[in-house]
Amino acid sequence: MTAADDRRLTIAATARNRDPILAVLREHLPPRARVLELASGSGEHAAHFTQAMPGWQWQPSDTDSKALASIAAWRGHEQQQGRGANLLAPVELDVTADWPEKCRGAAFDAMVAINLIHIAPWNVTAALMRRAGEHLTDNGALFLYGPYRRGGRHTAASNEAFDRDLQARNPAWGIRDMESVEAEAAANGLALEAVVAMPANNVSVVFRRAGQVRYSR
Secondary structure, eight states, X not given: OOTTTOOOOOOHHHHHHHHHHHHHHHHHSOSSEEEEEESOTTSHHHHHHHHHOTTEEEEOEESOHHHHHHHHHHHHHHHHTTOOTTBOOOEEOOTTSOOOHXXXXXXXXXXXXXXXXXXXXXXXXXXXXXXXXHHEEEEEEEEEXXXXXXXXXXXXXXXHHHHHHHHHHOTTOOOXXXXXXXXXXXXXXXXXXXXXXXXXXXXXXXXXXXXXXXXOO
16 A cells, blocks of 8 residues: 555544553453444544454444545555454444444444544434444443533533534534433443543443344344
């Protein structure tokens, strides 16, 4: 891959948060797991996590064509370095719409969504919880990362300013109340397992699924 045709995107925040996120994932996911990542963005997280954890079979996804191209480019880069056998080709996937055949009947040990639910309408959160209830294996984990309000209040002035910016860009976006997210999860058979403080006033949130796995049709 030459510099001219390298379609890899880089996001500065990823370099800062990828290792703290990896530490939480390592604590809550088994060393061998099938993982579906929603809204994989540039693909940098997927490349970093699969390099660190070769037992994780990682399925990246996104809805944006530039993101999908970047994920594929990062995967190609990893393969050129003799890595990335556990990083699968990205799929175009909208959590609110019909899923591609590759994922439709699949069960995953974990689902991961980094910086998704505050940059999306609330129906994305509802759909994500429903899909997790349908596609996670027994005791499978749903991992979310981003900023949240607690008890209806922002946890930092920077988060409040960020929330105003999000809603100025799209009134349907915004930092979500942790309690509302937890209630939506509980309605789909997911129990809150951990809330871990992270850099830049973000948190990692882990839900755990119990009961018999179901698949959407």
